Amino acid sequence: MVCYLAEAxxxxxxxxxxxxxxxxxxxxxxxxxxxxxxxxxxxxGRPVPxxxxxxxxxxxxxxxxxxxxxxxxxxxxTTIAKFLAAEGVPLRRPGGDLDxxxxxxxxxxxxxxxxxxxxxxxxxxxxxxxxxxxQGVPRxxxxxxxxxxxxxxx
Numbered sequence: 001m002v003c004y005l006a007e008a009x010x011x012x013x014x015x016x017x018x019x020x021x022x023x024x025x026x027x028x029x030x031x032x033x034x035x036x037x038x039x040x041x042x043x044x045g046r047p048v049p050x051x052x053x054x055x056x057x058x059x060x061x062x063x064x065x066x067x068x069x070x071x072x073x074x075x076x077x078t079t080i081a082k083f084l085a086a087e088g089v090p091l092r093r094p095g096g097d098l099d100x101x102x103x104x105x106x107x108x109x110x111x112x113x114x115x116x117x118x119x120x121x122x123x124x125x126x127x128x129x130x131x132x133x134x135q136g137v138p139r140x141x142x143x144x145x146x147x148x149x150x151x152x153x154x
Contacts, residue, residue: 066084098123103128
């Protein structure tokens with residue numbers, strides 16, 4: 001696999017006359033020069049040029065979310081979704097490979113709340129509730145579980 005690297009300038013090298021020297025900086029690596037250029041641009045604090053191929057690489061190869069891509073490129077999530085569609089990249093569904101029985105087990109056996117199940121599996125509470133309903137699992141009452149009365153001998 002080809003990898004493109006951006007190396008730091010040697011210590012003592014200045015960017016321009018009168019500028020302070022650049023200390024050793026970490027390397028940056030990417031699979032393509034375009035992605036490397038985007039990473040360096042982002043590191044410099046400037047918005048990364050929005051190219052459909054760069055968006056697809058960030059989403060597919062770097063496994064960034066739509067929201068992370070939107071933040072990196074400085075655009076909305078809708079714009080990212082449109083660019084991905086133009087490149088023929090299907091959007092990943094959070095928890096797409098989620099097993100219903102795993103969710104049911106966490107809710108029933110581990111006694112996790114809807115909120116806690118949603119956080120664990122990276123899905124919404126509504127989706128957890130839908131899984132439980134689809135599997136015929138009765139929902140527990142909302143709120144804290146009742147406190148057990150203290151035994152008389154304690």
